Amino acid sequence: MTAQRYLPISEHGLIGDLRTAALVGTDGRIDWFCCPRFDSPSVFGSLLDADKGGFWEIAPLCEIAARHQxxxxxSNILITRFLTTDGIVEVQDFMPIVRERDPDHQQRLMRRVVNVRGSVRMGVRFAPRPDYGRERCTAEEVGGGVRFTSPxxxxxxSATVELSVSDGDARSSFDLEAGRTELFALEVLGEGEEPEAAGSESEELLDADRLFDATVEFWRRWLAKSTYTGRWREMVHRSALTLKLLTHEPTGAVIASPTLGLPEQVGGERNWDYRYVWIRDAAFSLYALLRLGFTQEAEAFIGWLTDRFASGTNGDxxxxxxxxSIDGDAELTEIELDHLEGYRGSRPVRVGNAASDQLQLDIYGEIIDSVYLYNKYGEPISHDTWTNLCSMLDWLLEHWDREDEGIWETREGRQHHTFSRLMCWVAIERMVRMARQRGLPADLGHWTTVRDEIYHQIMDRGWNAERGAFVQNYATPVLDASLLLMPMVKFISPNDPRFVSTVDAITADLVVDSLVFRYDPEQAPDGLDGAEGTFSICSFWYVEALARCGRVEEARLALEKMFTYANHVGLYAEEIGLTGEQLGNFPQAFTHLSLISSAINLDRALS
Incomplete structure (x- = not known):
C-alpha cells in the first residue's frame, strides 16, 4: 500500500549548513535533500515518490527492535539509534558549516556510523535521483570512493568501508564490530571542483571528529547568545535552532520551510512549494530572533530586504x-511535476508558487514592524533604509483600501480582508513611532490622518455585531484566527470587550482542544478542494491571546498541550490533523517563531 512506503512526516529530523538542509528519517534514510541550495532541485526526494525520488539509507540488516532519534x-547534529538483538548502533548525521572565509572546504553531508554495543551487520544504499527524479547519475569508482555525475x-x-557500484547507485554491507566507527561523506562538487584527496582510514575518521566538534562548537556558540531564561527553554531553543537552520547565510534570506509538496490533507491538492522567502514569514522570524537577542540575523535580513526596496514598484x-527566491527573484513560476506520485499519493506536486503574483497588503505591516523592532533593539536604521521605507509607505497610503488575497493566500479572488487593514494600520503606526523617536523626517500629519481612518474603518466594518467578533472580511461573518494578533500589534487592548468577545467566538467555532483552525473553508470558500488540519501558528497565537486577556491558566494548559504535538525532536510542520499527525511542509518557520513568541509572553504573564 502507498502509506506503507512513506514514513510519517513527523518521523524526521532536520540537519543543514545554512545553505541547504536534509530530512533524515528514523529509519536511517535521507529522503529529502536539495543541493547546493534550499531551492535547488532535489537529489534525494523519495519523500515525494518512494520509487523515483532517490534516497540515502544506512540501517541494520537484522531485525530492529526499536528506533530512537x-x-x-x-546543536543541529542529529543522532539516530537502532536497537537490535545483535547490538546498538548510532548514525550521526550533520553538515559542517562552510563559511565564506573558508572556501577550501566544500559543502558536505557527513554520516558517522558508531557501534555502541554488540556486533551489527549494516547495509548502505546511496541512490541519487537529481532534478526531482528526472535524472540518473553515472557512477565511477575513483580513489576509494564513487563520483556521481548528472547534467x-x-x-x-567517500567511505571507510568498501563501496560497490550497480546501476548508478552505490551500495555496501559491513559488520560493525564492537568499538568501531565507520564514516560516509558526501561532497557537493561545484564546477571544476574535485573531491578532497582521501587519506588513510584513521586520517578520515580524525577529520570527521574535528568537523563534528567544530559543528557542535558553532551551534553552541550561536545558541549561547540567546537571552531566554524562561520556563520552556528546551522548546524555545530548539525552535531558535530550527529558525537558524532555515537561514541562507550568504544572502541573509530566511525561508519558510525546506520542503515542497507535503500535503495539508493526505491525498489532497493543497501541496505547495515553501522553499522561498515569504516577506511575512521572514518578518515574523526576525521578530522572534530579536526577542531572543539574535541581532546579527536581523542585520543580515535587513540588508537582504534593502536590496528588495531598491527594485522599485512592481506595478499593480x-x-x-x-x-x-533566496536571491531576491520575484518570478516564481508554478509548475506541476507530473512524474512524481506525491507523498502518499498527494498530487499535484508543485514547484514554484503562483502566490508570488498575489497582492497581500498585510506584508507591509509585518515588515515595517520588524524594522521598527530592529531599530529599537538592534542598530538604528540608516538614512537610505528610512528613505526606502518612506517611499514604500507613500505607495501604501494610496493603496491600503484595496481588496487583496489576504494572509492565507486564498485562490477565490480578492476581498476587503480585516487582517490586511490591521497590518496597514501597523505599518503607518510604526513609521510614526520611528519618526518621533529618532526625529526622522516625516509627514506626520498625513500619516496619522490615514492611520486613524484605517482604525475607524476596522472598527466600523471589520466588527460584526451579530457574531460579536471581528471577522475575516467586510462581506462575510466568517471568523479568522489571524485576528488573534490584534492586541499583540497594539491595535486594541486585550481586555477590550470587542476583543474578548472575538476570542470567545473563535474558541467556540475554531478551537478543538487547543488546536486552532485558521478559518472555516465551508463558510468561506478559498478556491481549493478538500479539507485541512489545524494551523499550528494559530494555536500558538491563541495561547498568546489568552495570556494577554489574563486567562493565564488556560493559556498555560493550551501551550503544554501544543508541546505534545511536536515530533520526537521538537519540530512542527505547518498543520496538525485531527488524529495528531503532522501535515504540510516540514519543519515550518511560521510555527516555530509563534512558539517562541507565545512562550516569552506567557512567561511574562506568569511572572
Whole structure:
C-alpha cells in the first residue's frame, strides 16, 4: 500500500549548513535533500515518490527492535539509534558549516556510523535521483570512493568501508564490530571542483571528529547568545535552532520551510512549494530572533530586504512582492511535476508558487514592524533604509483600501480582508513611532490622518455585531484566527470587550482542544478542494491571546498541550490533523517563531 512506503512526516529530523538542509528519517534514510541550495532541485526526494525520488539509507540488516532519534545537545547534529538483538548502533548525521572565509572546504553531508554495543551487520544504499527524479547519475569508482555525475549535479561519496557500484547507485554491507566507527561523506562538487584527496582510514575518521566538534562548537556558540531564561527553554531553543537552520547565510534570506509538496490533507491538492522567502514569514522570524537577542540575523535580513526596496514598484502589486527566491527573484513560476506520485499519493506536486503574483497588503505591516523592532533593539536604521521605507509607505497610503488575497493566500479572488487593514494600520503606526523617536523626517500629519481612518474603518466594518467578533472580511461573518494578533500589534487592548468577545467566538467555532483552525473553508470558500488540519501558528497565537486577556491558566494548559504535538525532536510542520499527525511542509518557520513568541509572553504573564 502507498502509506506503507512513506514514513510519517513527523518521523524526521532536520540537519543543514545554512545553505541547504536534509530530512533524515528514523529509519536511517535521507529522503529529502536539495543541493547546493534550499531551492535547488532535489537529489534525494523519495519523500515525494518512494520509487523515483532517490534516497540515502544506512540501517541494520537484522531485525530492529526499536528506533530512537535525538539531537546532540544544543546543536543541529542529529543522532539516530537502532536497537537490535545483535547490538546498538548510532548514525550521526550533520553538515559542517562552510563559511565564506573558508572556501577550501566544500559543502558536505557527513554520516558517522558508531557501534555502541554488540556486533551489527549494516547495509548502505546511496541512490541519487537529481532534478526531482528526472535524472540518473553515472557512477565511477575513483580513489576509494564513487563520483556521481548528472547534467545538473556532481557528487562525490567517500567511505571507510568498501563501496560497490550497480546501476548508478552505490551500495555496501559491513559488520560493525564492537568499538568501531565507520564514516560516509558526501561532497557537493561545484564546477571544476574535485573531491578532497582521501587519506588513510584513521586520517578520515580524525577529520570527521574535528568537523563534528567544530559543528557542535558553532551551534553552541550561536545558541549561547540567546537571552531566554524562561520556563520552556528546551522548546524555545530548539525552535531558535530550527529558525537558524532555515537561514541562507550568504544572502541573509530566511525561508519558510525546506520542503515542497507535503500535503495539508493526505491525498489532497493543497501541496505547495515553501522553499522561498515569504516577506511575512521572514518578518515574523526576525521578530522572534530579536526577542531572543539574535541581532546579527536581523542585520543580515535587513540588508537582504534593502536590496528588495531598491527594485522599485512592481506595478499593480506595489513596491514589495509576497515572496522571493533566496536571491531576491520575484518570478516564481508554478509548475506541476507530473512524474512524481506525491507523498502518499498527494498530487499535484508543485514547484514554484503562483502566490508570488498575489497582492497581500498585510506584508507591509509585518515588515515595517520588524524594522521598527530592529531599530529599537538592534542598530538604528540608516538614512537610505528610512528613505526606502518612506517611499514604500507613500505607495501604501494610496493603496491600503484595496481588496487583496489576504494572509492565507486564498485562490477565490480578492476581498476587503480585516487582517490586511490591521497590518496597514501597523505599518503607518510604526513609521510614526520611528519618526518621533529618532526625529526622522516625516509627514506626520498625513500619516496619522490615514492611520486613524484605517482604525475607524476596522472598527466600523471589520466588527460584526451579530457574531460579536471581528471577522475575516467586510462581506462575510466568517471568523479568522489571524485576528488573534490584534492586541499583540497594539491595535486594541486585550481586555477590550470587542476583543474578548472575538476570542470567545473563535474558541467556540475554531478551537478543538487547543488546536486552532485558521478559518472555516465551508463558510468561506478559498478556491481549493478538500479539507485541512489545524494551523499550528494559530494555536500558538491563541495561547498568546489568552495570556494577554489574563486567562493565564488556560493559556498555560493550551501551550503544554501544543508541546505534545511536536515530533520526537521538537519540530512542527505547518498543520496538525485531527488524529495528531503532522501535515504540510516540514519543519515550518511560521510555527516555530509563534512558539517562541507565545512562550516569552506567557512567561511574562506568569511572572
Amino acid at each position: 535525538f539531537y546532540f545537545p544544543d 545538473s549535479v556532481r557528487l562525490a561519496l 502589486l506595489g513596491p514589495l512582492r509576497v515572496m522571493y
